[in-house]
Amino acid sequence: MDLLVIKNIVSNINSELIKVRRQIHANPELSFQEVDTSKLIKFYLDLWGVEYSSGWAEHGVVGLIKGTAYENSKVIALRADMDALPIQEENDLEFKSKNAGIMHACGHDIHTTCLLGAIYALHQTKDQWGGTIKFIFQPGEEQLPGGASILIQEGVLKNPEVDAILGLHVQPDMAVGQIGICEGSSMGSSEEIFIELTSSGGHAAMPHLTGDTVLTAARLICGIQELWSRIKPPLVPSVVSFGKIQTEGGATNVIPGKISIEGTFRCLDPEFREKFCEALIPFIDSTVLPFGVKAETKVVRGYPVLYNNVNLAKIWSELSIQYTDNESVVSIPPRLTAEDFARYAEVVPACFFRLGTGPSANVHSPKFIVDEAAIPLGSGILAWSAIGFLKNV
Ligand SMILES: [Zn+2]
Ligand SMILES: [Zn+2]
Known part of the structure; x- marks a missing residue:
């Protein structure tokens, strides 16, 4: 399948995705209380005719997209977290948080938006690739025990059994256009x-x-x-x-x-x-x-060490270089922040990469901002690497 097709689709839907992102940003919800975020996700999935099931760890949404171009039994999962933090936003944005003391200060509004964009692109192109994509909108990343462990107990990696999982996180100290990965033990x-x-x-x-x-x-x-x-x-x-x-x-x-x-x-x-x-x-x-x-x-x-499967990370880097270029894909050092994506990585080979969202105060700060120009790359690279993983994992 031609990657230009994916690039065009995510570019065509970009203005809609920015609307989605602003809606989520203006209406942030704390961990395990993601009622309206979940509704918004379901609204778009219904609109696009994408099937899903809801009620995962209460507000989680999970579904499958089947590529029909050729027989392929592989299943690749894509995960986005949905929750916000107990922080009073100090940014002067027209879509600033309307919920007192709650803010999307870790970029999970962007993660959810990028996954929606990827789902749209995958759904539109499903006659051009083969295999199954499972998408996971996960509640409660920021609060122990973390939504991932609950979803795993509820069987999110089974039926059909997931072969590998992919997720992303915004990164304020990387420029828009850059994506990065750390192979092996990558988060604390x-x-x-x-x-x-x-x-x-x-x-x-x-x-x-x-x-x-x-x-x-x-x-x-x-x-x-x-x-x-x-x-x-x-x-x-x-x-x-x-x-x-x-x-x-x-x-x-x-x-x-x-x-x-x-x-x-x-x-x-x-x-x-x-x-x-x-x-x-x-x-x-x-x-x-x-x-x-x-x-x-x-x-x-709390969460275990996040282990990025080395083989998967290498495949992801190659696919990302195809999608962008050599300079845009960077190798980044490990960090001691933690992520409950690590729970999935304990069960199946996992790949968690960073999406450059431009200069800002750090995540978890009341002045954290992202450059929305990162959304098309986030959506496109999720879709493109998922299709590539189906062929190579
Ligand atoms: Zn966070
Ligand atoms: Zn986060």
């Missing part, structure tokens, strides 16, 4: 750490009569960094950071009876991930004990 595992320190609390001038929660918290935060740095193999990419510390009560002369500390642990190595998680609680308990402070620690296990 993520754990959330919650520590609660308690003592009787008391007079700051008589610390010997209580447990000093403040000093113990300080000691713990430094100590955990030391533990991490000493048990981590030096070449393993990983980070532990604490982003919140809160006392209940306390004053210049009062030692508070309660302090909570919250942080995150990221890592690219599954072995060190387990080692650190196992070492953490005994370390905390033994550190606080001599200070007369009690610790309650919860480590909430």
